[in-house]
Amino acid sequence: MYVISESYLAQKFAQKISNVLILTTIILMALFISHRPALAGAAENFVNTTGNAVLKVVADKALSDSQKSRKFSAVLGRKADMRRIGIFALGPYARKINGSQRSEYNKLVKQFVLQVYYRRLLEFGKGGGKVEVLGSKSRGKEVIVSSSVKFNNGRVLPVKWRLTTSGGYRLFDLNISGVWLTLEQRSVFVSIIKRNNNDIGALLKHLRQQLAGS
Amino acid sequence: MLMGLKGMKQALKATHHAGMSLSWGLFAVLGIAFMLMTSNVALADKKVVQTVKPALAPQVVVNFAAAKDNSDDFTEIARTDLADPIEPFNRLMFAINDGLDIILIRPIAFVYKTILPEFLRNAIGNFLSNVATPITLTNDLLQGEWDRAETTFVRFLVNSTAGFGGLIDVAAEAGYPQHYEDFGQTLAVHGLPSGPYVVLPIIGPATPRHIVGRVADIFVNPWTYILWDEKFYISIIPTAVEFVNTRADNLEALDAIRNTTSDYYGSIKSIYWQNRKSEIANGRILIEELPEIPN
Numbered sequence: 001m002y003v004i005s006e007s008y009l010a011q012k013f014a015q016k017i018s019n020v021l022i023l024t025t026i027i028l029m030a031l032f033i034s035h036r037p038a039l040a041g042a043a044e045n046f047v048n049t050t051g052n053a054v055l056k057v058v059a060d061k062a063l064s065d066s067q068k069s070r071k072f073s074a075v076l077g078r079k080a081d082m083r084r085i086g087i088f089a090l091g092p093y094a095r096k097i098n099g100s101q102r103s104e105y106n107k108l109v110k111q112f113v114l115q116v117y118y119r120r121l122l123e124f125g126k127g128g129g130k131v132e133v134l135g136s137k138s139r140g141k142e143v144i145v146s147s148s149v150k151f152n153n154g155r156v157l158p159v160k161w162r163l164t165t166s167g168g169y170r171l172f173d174l175n176i177s178g179v180w181l182t183l184e185q186r187s188v189f190v191s192i193i194k195r196n197n198n199d200i201g202a203l204l205k206h207l208r209q210q211l212a213g214s
Numbered sequence: 215m216l217m218g219l220k221g222m223k224q225a226l227k228a229t230h231h232a233g234m235s236l237s238w239g240l241f242a243v244l245g246i247a248f249m250l251m252t253s254n255v256a257l258a259d260k261k262v263v264q265t266v267k268p269a270l271a272p273q274v275v276v277n278f279a280a281a282k283d284n285s286d287d288f289t290e291i292a293r294t295d296l297a298d299p300i301e302p303f304n305r306l307m308f309a310i311n312d313g314l315d316i317i318l319i320r321p322i323a324f325v326y327k328t329i330l331p332e333f334l335r336n337a338i339g340n341f342l343s344n345v346a347t348p349i350t351l352t353n354d355l356l357q358g359e360w361d362r363a364e365t366t367f368v369r370f371l372v373n374s375t376a377g378f379g380g381l382i383d384v385a386a387e388a389g390y391p392q393h394y395e396d397f398g399q400t401l402a403v404h405g406l407p408s409g410p411y412v413v414l415p416i417i418g419p420a421t422p423r424h425i426v427g428r429v430a431d432i433f434v435n436p437w438t439y440i441l442w443d444e445k446f447y448i449s450i451i452p453t454a455v456e457f458v459n460t461r462a463d464n465l466e467a468l469d470a471i472r473n474t475t476s477d478y479y480g481s482i483k484s485i486y487w488q489n490r491k492s493e494i495a496n497g498r499i500l501i502e503e504l505p506e507i508p509n
Contacts, residue, residue, distance in 0.1 A: 123470040178492030187484035
C-alpha cells in the first residue's frame with residue numbers, strides 16, 4: 001500500500017491547473033486570430049499589392065525613366081486619394097482658392113505629388129525590393145498600415161501607410177523613417193504662399209516651374 | 215626660453231579648452247534665454263511625449279465630432295509645424311550651409327563613399343556609435359526607459375567584445391536593435407518646450423532645446439575625455455568623420471529631396487522637425503495626434 005504524500009497531490013493538482021490554463025490560452029488565441037477584423041486584412045492586402053506593384057515598376061530595367069514615371073503615376077494615381085491630398089496640402093488656404101485656380105491646382109498637384117513619390121522611391125528602390133506588411137491600426141475612416149520595405153541593395157526602411165477608407169482604400173500619406181510626405185508638402189506649400197503675401201498664384205507658379213524642370 | 219615656450223603652449227591649450235567650454239556654456243545660456251523668450255510651441259511636442267511614453271491605452275477614443283475644425287486657420291499648422299519667427303535669418307544661414315554643402319561637404323562625402331566600400335563605412339559608423347554609447351545610455355536612464363537602457367548596455371558589452379570594439383554590430387543581429395537618445399530628447403520627455411526653429415552655421419537645423427542638449431551631451435561623450443589634451447584639429451576628428459559618414463549615407467536621399475521640392479529650406483525644416491518628434495516618441499506614432507484628413 002502506498003502512502004501518497006500531500007506535497008505530491010499538490011504538485012499534481014498544480015500541474016493539472018497549469019495544463020488547463022495553457023489549453024485555454026491556446027483556444028482563446030485561436031479564436032482571437034480567426035476573428036481578426038476583415039477590415040484590417042483588406043487594408044494590409046491593399047498595401048501589399050500597391051507597394052509591391054510600384055516597386056516592380058521602379059526596378060523595371062526594360063523601361064526608360066520617362067516610361068517608368070508614366071507607369072508609376074498610372075499605378076499610384078489610381079490608388080492615391082489625390083483630391084484629399086491636394087486639399088490637405090493647401091492647409092488653411094484650401095478655402096481661399098478660387099475656381100480657376102482650383103482646377104489648375106488639382107491638375108498640377110497630382111502630377112507634382114506623384115513625381116515626388118516617384119523620384120524619392122527611385123533613389124532607394126532602383127534595384128527593386130519587397131514590402132512586408134507588419135500590422136495595422138484603424139481609427140474612424142482611416143487605417144494606418146505598418147510595413148517594412150526591404151530593398152535589394154540591403155537597405156531596410158520602416159514605412160507606414162495612412163489610408164482613407166471612404167469609397168474603398170486609397171493612399172493619403174506615407175511615413176518613411178518618421179517623416180510624413182504629405183505633411184512635408186503642406187509645410188512647403190503653406191510657406192510658399194505665406195512668403196508671397198498669401199498669393200496662391202505664387203504656389204501654382206512654383207509647381208509649374210518644378211514640373212517643367214523635371 | 216624653451217620652458218617659457220612650453221609653458222605658454224600649455225597655457226594656450228588650457229585657455230583653448232576653457233575658452234571652448236565658456237563659449238559652449240554661453241551659447242547654452244543664450245539658447246535657453248532665446249527659447250524661453252520666443253517659444254510658442256510650448257505644448258505640442260510635450261503633449262505627444264506625455265501621451266506616448268506610457269503604454270497606449272487600447273480603448274483610447276477620439277471624439278471627432280467634438281474636434282475643432284482648424285482647416286481654415288493656422289492653429290492646426292502651428293500644432294504640427296515648428297515656429298519660425300526668425301525665418302529670414304534662418305534662410306540666410308541655410309543658404310550659406312547649403313552652399314558649403316554643394317561645394318565642399320557633398321563632394322567629400324561622394325569621394326568617401328566611392329573610395330570606401332560599404333562594409334568599411336558601416337564599420338566606421340558602428341565604431342563611432344559604440345564609443346558614443348554613454349550618451350544614449352545616460353539619456354535612456356534619465357528618461358526612465360529601463361528596457362531601452364538594458365538594450366543599450368547589452369549592445370555595448372556585446373559589440374565591444376564580440377563586435378571587435380564596436381566595428382561589427384553583432385548585437386543587432388542578436389535582437390538588440392540600435393537606437394539613439396540625447397539630452398535634447400530627455401528635456402523634451404520632461405516637458406521642456408522646444409523653442410523655435412534655428413539654423414546654425416555648419417551644424418544646421420536645431421531648436422534652442424536641441425542646442426542645450428547637444429552641449430550637455432559633450433560632458434558624457436567619451437571622446438571629450440579621450441581627446442582632452444589633443445590639439446583642436448585632432449579633437450574634432452571623430453565628429454568630422456561621423457559627419458562625413460552620415461552625409462555619405464544620405465547622399466541619394468538629400469539629392470532626391472532637393473530635386474523634388476518646391477522649397478528645399480521648407481522641406482528640410484519639416485523633415486528635421488518630424489524626425490525629431492519621431493525620435494522623442496521612440497518611433498511610435500499616435501494616430502490621435504495626426505492632423506485630420508479633409509472631408
